[in-house]
Amino acid sequence: MTKTITLDLDNLHKIRDINPFLASYNVEFAEVTGGTFWKAYSDDQISGKEAFYVEPSNDGIEAMYKDLMQEYDPIDLSNEKLRYLTKALGEAWIRVSGTWSTKTYYDFVDETGGKPPQGYLNVLTKEQWIGVLDFVKAVGGHLKISMANCPGLHSAEEPWHPTEAEKIFELSQAYGVPIEAVEFANEPNMLEDTGFPKGYTAAHYRRDQDLFFQWLEEHYPNCLKVGPSSTGGDDITFGNPNNQSGAGGVEQVACETVNCEDLLEGTRVPLDIFSYHYYNGISERLASVMPEGHWSSEDALSEAYLSVASDFCKTYLPLRDRFVPGAEMWVTESGDAGGGGNTWASTYLDVPRTLNEMGTFAKLTDGIIFHNTLASSDYGYLARQVFDPRPNYFAVLLWNRLMGTEVFDSQIPIQEGAHVFVHSRKDQKDGKAILIINNSELEATSLKLESEAHIYRLSGKDGQKRADKITLNGETLSLREDGTLPELVGEVFSGSELIINPTECVFIII
The missing domain is CATH 3.20.20.80 (Glycosidases)
Incomplete structure (x- = not known):
């Protein structure tokens, strides 16, 4: 649910x-x-295929x-x-x-x-x-x-x-x-x-x-x-x-x-x-x-x-x-x-x-x-x-x-599926920076929104929680061929209900 x-x-x-x-x-x-x-x-121990003992x-x-x-x-x-x-x-x-x-x-x-x-x-x-x-x-x-x-x-x-x-x-x-x-x-x-x-x-x-x-x-x-x-x-x-x-x-x-x-x-x-x-x-x-x-x-x-x-x-x-x-x-x-x-x-x-x-x-x-x-x-x-x-x-x-x-204070108690943290924006503009961690492995979390937001959705590559790579809005993050960092750009979201999928960590900039 x-x-x-x-x-x-x-x-x-x-x-x-x-x-x-x-x-x-x-x-x-x-x-x-x-x-x-x-x-x-x-590598097998990191992926969980082999135990370390x-x-x-x-x-x-x-x-x-x-x-x-x-x-x-x-x-x-x-x-x-x-x-x-x-x-x-x-x-x-x-x-x-x-x-x-x-x-x-x-x-x-x-x-x-x-x-x-x-x-x-x-x-x-x-x-x-x-x-x-x-x-x-x-x-x-x-x-x-x-x-x-x-x-x-x-x-x-x-x-x-x-x-x-x-x-x-x-x-x-x-x-x-x-x-x-x-x-x-x-x-x-x-x-x-x-x-x-x-x-x-x-x-x-x-x-x-x-x-x-x-x-x-x-x-x-x-x-x-x-x-x-x-x-x-x-x-x-x-x-x-x-x-x-x-x-x-x-x-x-x-x-x-x-x-x-x-x-x-x-x-x-x-x-x-x-x-x-x-x-x-x-x-x-x-x-x-x-x-x-x-x-x-x-x-x-x-x-x-x-x-x-x-x-x-x-x-x-x-x-x-x-x-x-x-x-x-x-x-x-x-x-x-x-x-x-x-x-x-x-x-x-x-x-x-x-x-x-x-x-x-x-x-x-x-x-x-x-x-x-x-x-x-x-x-x-x-x-x-x-x-x-x-x-x-x-x-x-x-x-x-x-x-x-x-x-x-987000006024939302810490609970499974909703670890919610609210800060000011790092760019010092009006608005808020929100982090929501959905630690549930089964259920999604829905956030009601009343204004446009920029979304930074983090998850494991291919949806795997134990992946050695992380994705941002579905794109795998790694260094470019020239050794520089990739752009970390949020997606514009204009809807009224944002879904945070199981195991995702999502930054929301409003």
């Missing part, structure tokens, strides 16, 4: 203005330095890495195709961080010969960091990082010191691409499992975060202090709540986790921005270790699945209000699944989740979502190494071109 909805566009309540850089993204430190990252899925090991997850990881060369950030497609997304924050950042040594004088000093796992060269700075400048980005905080820098009982921080901040500032925002550490609530020194506790973290931000205020006062960058904890459950047989958080793969309160209570240096990490669950790569945390692709359009992002946000909102009142919320890592993304992350099936996350987040708070990643693993906007745009890239490109920064 078709669901019919009506919007009273002239009488919608404005909720807020949002940060124009809402759609930002991550570049993994492991991409910059090269090294191990999540093993690529095969790695037998769990009694020796823990590290013993499984040989089957979960593979070696990658450093990303070529000078690549013209990469820069062109990134710049097309518009001005944004670029976070260069990730698990590898916590254990990376900054070798800017070629002293190591590429061999990490004791207590570190990776080496960042001056040439590699200059490559990052050139990239950020070329695409008009704003640079955000997190710091090294590992046994190579200090022991748990020794206070943090700025030896490494001085290197990367000084070089960036001198080069003319300053670090504009920083988290002290990536995912600190996992303590030793995130790379911290042996015996490191939440109390050690509070001590060291204060020391770092005191140093930052003295030397780089214009740099935003962001934190705590937690993942899980705080009663966060990964995976379908109906499938939980016990703990469903990161504590299943981490030896010890702490909550946001443990990291921030009693710290002396106030933060400028509150941050956390969101993943809808964990990917097939880790499903054998943490089965409760993995969602089936059959659930990827369900209300339960699509509500996870807003549930994360609602969990952290009171913590933001408590520890950083009045601040923006930054989701400094965001993706469909931790562990490199699900097999369907690079297909159209992840587009409804991505757009729904942006729409619901903008209704709940102001801030930024850093999609993980720009061009690494299966959740990347662009395919690794070749940089071909994936369905999520085109969906976010359209969001950035069409959806303005004023957010309105």
Whole structure:
């Protein structure tokens, strides 16, 4: 049965203005330095024809890495195709961080010969960091990082010191691409499992975060202090709540986790921005270790699945209000699944989740979502190494071109078939930009219209929800032969009833 909805566009309540850089993204430190990252899925695994499964090991997850990881060369950030497609997304924050950042040594004088000093796992060269700075400048980005905080820098009982921080901040500032925002550490609530020194506790973290931000205020006062960058904890459950047989958080793969309160209570240096990490669950790569945390692709359009992002946000909102009142919320890592993304992350099936996350987040708070990643693993906007745009890239490109920064209450409750978001128009003309996600796989949704509109109808190629290509108004989106983006043009609609077909995401400009 078709669901019919009506919007009273002239009488919608404005909720807020949002940060124009809402759609930002991550570049993994492991991409910059090269090294191990999540093993690529095969074409048959991506299409759903073949399962991905790695037998769990009694020796823990590290013993499984040989089957979960593979070696990658450093990303070529000078690549013209990469820069062109990134710049097309518009001005944004670029976070260069990730698990590898916590254990990376900054070798800017070629002293190591590429061999990490004791207590570190990776080496960042001056040439590699200059490559990052050139990239950020070329695409008009704003640079955000997190710091090294590992046994190579200090022991748990020794206070943090700025030896490494001085290197990367000084070089960036001198080069003319300053670090504009920083988290002290990536995912600190996992303590030793995130790379911290042996015996490191939440109390050690509070001590060291204060020391770092005191140093930052003295030397780089214009740099935003962001934190705590937690993942899980705080009663966060990964995976379908109906499938939980016990703990469903990161504590299943981490030896010890702490909550946001443990990291921030009693710290002396106030933060400028509150941050956390969101993943809808964990990917097939880790499903054998943490089965409760993995969602089936059959659930990827369900209300339960699509509500996870807003549930994360609602969990952290009171913590933001408590520890950083009045601040923006930054989701400094965001993706469909931790562990490199699900097999369907690079297909159209992840587009409804991505757009729904942006729409619901903008209704709940102001801030930024850093999609993980720009061009690494299966959740990347662009395919690794070749940089071909994936369905999520085109969906976010359209969001950035069409959806303005004023957010309105659609007055239509989120429900199957009708996830409705209303913004101002990006071109600042009178009217509204509407996004409707029909997450039903069976029923169409009807929108009553009283005026002419331009329609941008997104779906999977050939109507397949797991297609690796996305279509706009029936035309497959891909780069032209000369490597340029296709025109993204809406269709004029003059009727009184617009049908949104099952699994479609439709932008409507009025």
